[in-house]
Amino acid sequence: MKNIEFKAVKKKYDETTVIQELNFSIKEGERLVLLGPSGCGKTTTLRMIAGLEEISEGQLFMGGAVVNGVAPGKRNIAMVFQNYALFPHLSVWENITFGLKIQKLTEQEMTKRAKEALEILNLTGYENRKPKELSGGQKQRVALCRAIVKQSPYFLLDEPLSNLDAQLRQQARTELVKLHEIYKPTMIYVTHDQVEAMTIAQRIAIMNKGELQQIDTPENIYHRPANTFVASFIGTPPMNLLSAHVRDHWIFIGDACVPLDASWDKVIAGRSRIILGIRPEKCLLAGEKPMVPAEVSYVENLGSQRTLRLTLKNHENVFVSTKDFTQTANSTKGFSFRWEDVSVFDYKTGVNIGYPIKEGGKNE
């Protein structure tokens, strides 16, 4: 079982604790993305798996065994670094076979593996080039190549696409997923880019300030964020978070009074204030009789869609994304939403308080 498990793992530098206490596991063969803003501890977490950072407290299990004291070279890990970390004095071929030589593989096996990997990554013909003679995308593929020839059960990637331009990045995402499907290693991928996380991950672990916020499928991370941090970290623009008062079967947003959907009764019961989360693309612009009246204060045209900023009477802003260009800004009087598109968070802690038990129509 090539799984990875964190048991109360902490990381401290001198007095500062950078990783609070990690408890989670990564399944064999899955694609897990560690996502978070810079300084959230995601890279440190990855480096602890690689053995490049020592673990201050707790235990890290890999394949069932504690690896706290095991040297990086003994963990059977392949890693792709942010700047690729190709050896500049070695050719592509020498870079790829560097580790295999140390492993003392037979010449035959080495050649077989290297050729296969080069072919998969479309690098055949570049064997004798030096890294500086390669483009950014090629360097990135060589780094991947060096990682996969090892056929390690663990595959770590530290922001491997951050040095590529937008077009290449999109293409590389697809390639990466395809590559994983071939070898099926346990893959841990660190990024701060939510699009990468959404498209590559089978599960996303979101971190902030050294703490794990949520670990779940991209689907759930997006539609059912565990707390307001996750809700506002994911999505451009992020989920709208509106403070709301609850009284009986009514909730009050800005100066609007909206009837509470019956399905939510039980979930919200007993709360007088909540935070209502609605994704910008789930807000529906309304010309007449909006659920929440608001004024358009800013319009951004992104070409394929528009983002409108609506300002409520209480000066809260709501962003609405729409592809519908016929509704002009002038005729917009506010927005509506459907209760099945809403998430609700605790007013103080920001934690998601859950959803109505009967699946009310959440898409898929």
Added chain:
Amino acid sequence: MKNIEFKAVKKKYDETTVIQELNFSIKEGERLVLLGPSGCGKTTTLRMIAGLEEISEGQLFMGGAVVNGVAPGKRNIAMVFQNYALFPHLSVWENITFGLKIQKLTEQEMTKRAKEALEILNLTGYENRKPKELSGGQKQRVALCRAIVKQSPYFLLDEPLSNLDAQLRQQARTELVKLHEIYKPTMIYVTHDQVEAMTIAQRIAIMNKGELQQIDTPENIYHRPANTFVASFIGTPPMNLLSAHVRDHWIFIGDACVPLDASWDKVIAGRSRIILGIRPEKCLLAGEKPMVPAEVSYVENLGSQRTLRLTLKNHENVFVSTKDFTQTANSTKGFSFRWEDVSVFDYKTGVNIGYPIKEGGKNE
């Protein structure tokens, strides 16, 4: 008239020509964005306006006068640099008044302007901080502040948001536009980020390999790209470009045969091959009877929308963006489009061949 005009401007370093021959003008008080991939010459163009690069050939007019030989300090320009270029040994206040002191403004006028600018940019209270004591967003605002106190008629910005994280960037875009609305300088903004360009610009000038590709409103740049470069540079994913054969009133895409809309007859007349451009969000997934049959080869879930890659019989790929999550990948048999959403390019040169004269329903 504080306009800027390029007349046959070229820039050469030794033997290499980096700017081919620029001919365009920037209107007084407009927000023009210079957009292009790295190395396209956009920054060089900006620096020629600033006087930081000499002009090899041609003439640059500012406010009606040739400025080729005028020193940067004499051009009455305010500029925001990519890394802000704040003087690290000076406080915020000293940074802001640096140029005003050289201009020998009265103490009174200086204080008035600086205070006003600090207030607009929400920096009141930070006057005595050193740049290193500021966050990235604050540094960026100080750089803006230093630029606006000069009240120069020309306002140049070189990727001013590239060092901010995604959230701050969005906010800064809005602030920047607001700031421009206050002073109305002639603003030239360099970026490689199309979202910034689309949202900030009144007009976008797209450059590639030292040549101007198109200069037009964001609207037209997006919907009516001048050539295939612009079409594929703008949009994520970019516009789908399909090679097509024309015969009589039919066009052939992949192995599909689609009747040519009558409105296009005149425009396409006499061509046997064309490139058809359709934006991914204008492609409509079809379960039954698609105009162009294709197979779904890859699906990316971005949370708010999905991108499907469809592969035609001739192995061309078409990307389709959809918010509609009910149509599953399995039931998709191809896609359709509306003729009013299409752009057509010359097969060889990639230049847009124009649109039917009667506006066929292009949104706004």
Added chain:
Amino acid sequence: MRTKLDKNILWHLPLILAVFLQLWPIIFMASTSFKDMNQIFTSTLNPLPFPPTLNNYVAVLEDFPFWTYVYNTFLIATLVTVCKIATSVLAAFAFVYYEFKGKETIFNFMLLTFFIPITVLIMPNYLLMSKLGLLNTPWGVILPQIADGMGIFLMRQTIRGIPKPLLEAALLEGAGAIGILTKVVLPLIKPSAIAVTIFFFIHSWNEYFWPLLVLQDKENYTLPLALQMFISAEGGSEWGIAMAVAMLTSVLPLLLYLFCQKYILSTFLQSGVKG
């Protein structure tokens, strides 16, 4: 590498050897200066003085025109340092700020002089000073040293380390060359300039060869020359006193180094200025 470390002692051998060879003369000097004559003879290589004595220092300060030498050395070192740092900064700024033909060639040619034996360089200068009638005066020591290739080199490196946009921003704000030098460049290179100044001072303070040629009368001697008088009179009975002079000679440079270590190291490390 914050990673595991094999405790392989083999790796430490060159380290220990290097450290020992570097530190041994200092330890020897310090201990001998506190030894009296008997100790020096009985146990020359024994590093520790039992009991330590201050006799050598007393002898130096009482029987020896120590303060005259300090004055001579200080005067020369100060003037040389002031001239060198001024020319270094100005020349370096000119090298960075102005474009002119053959700039790189002149610069590289200037570095040639680092690689020529000092004995070779000294003769022409000696001749020049002799023609000018400056032999046996402090001015003869100072004049050929008012510019320094290494100083220009180090300051040029530092000035080049200033991010260009800073200079361009100043240019756009309307500052001229003098404004840029005084308002932007000088404040930013201050730490490095201080380091190089200290370096110049210590170097000049320690200089032996050129003052030896120029200065003939003992009353004009600098400290290193005075120190050498003891070594020449290689009698053994003078060792303790010689080492006391050596200690006193080294005190100022060492203190300067210790207090300004941070500046000096960061200049050598070319950390430069970060925007």
Added chain:
Amino acid sequence: MRTKLDKNILWHLPLILAVFLQLWPIIFMASTSFKDMNQIFTSTLNPLPFPPTLNNYVAVLEDFPFWTYVYNTFLIATLVTVCKIATSVLAAFAFVYYEFKGKETIFNFMLLTFFIPITVLIMPNYLLMSKLGLLNTPWGVILPQIADGMGIFLMRQTIRGIPKPLLEAALLEGAGAIGILTKVVLPLIKPSAIAVTIFFFIHSWNEYFWPLLVLQDKENYTLPLALQMFISAEGGSEWGIAMAVAMLTSVLPLLLYLFCQKYILSTFLQSGVKG
């Protein structure tokens, strides 16, 4: 600054002064070595020899055991260089790769020695060599020089310039300390190591003071010592020959510098290795 340049001549004054002061000794040396006796006396400061003569060179090579001195100098310089570069690289790698207590302190302490007068450092070493019976032998010159603080410093800087991910990647691939040193570090620091090697060689080739103390018999002299014999015999009639010796002494260092300028400059510039 590829921008406008005021043609302000004032700025060029320190530059011209500095360049002149740096280059004048070299020009003087070169021209005097091609002058015959009369020219030297009639126009000492006249830079150009009319007509140039090779007599001085002929005299040096015929009447003077020039090749013996070359051999002595070369032997010492080569051995010193080999030892120094080996200890520098190993010690520097140990300093970077291993974590141990007091690392920074030891390192900084080692740098102290740059700032102590050479005259001070020489006495203890002299004593040591004398005890070991190595006076008047090349080994006495070589032994105290087999490690070098500046070399360790420069190599440490270069090794620290290697991007950490490269070392980490090698570590993950299963390489040990020796593997990392030989397969990653050495190939990457090669240019700097060559530069420092050349630097060591030239330095040792040019060294005057320490060999002067250790070597007493003329047949063991190195070139700078031999050169000095002419200067001491300050007769004027020997000037041309002295400068010819000086030229010959300088030829090897200058050639080495010219051919390896690129390496040397980039090492000083700490450009290091880019991933």
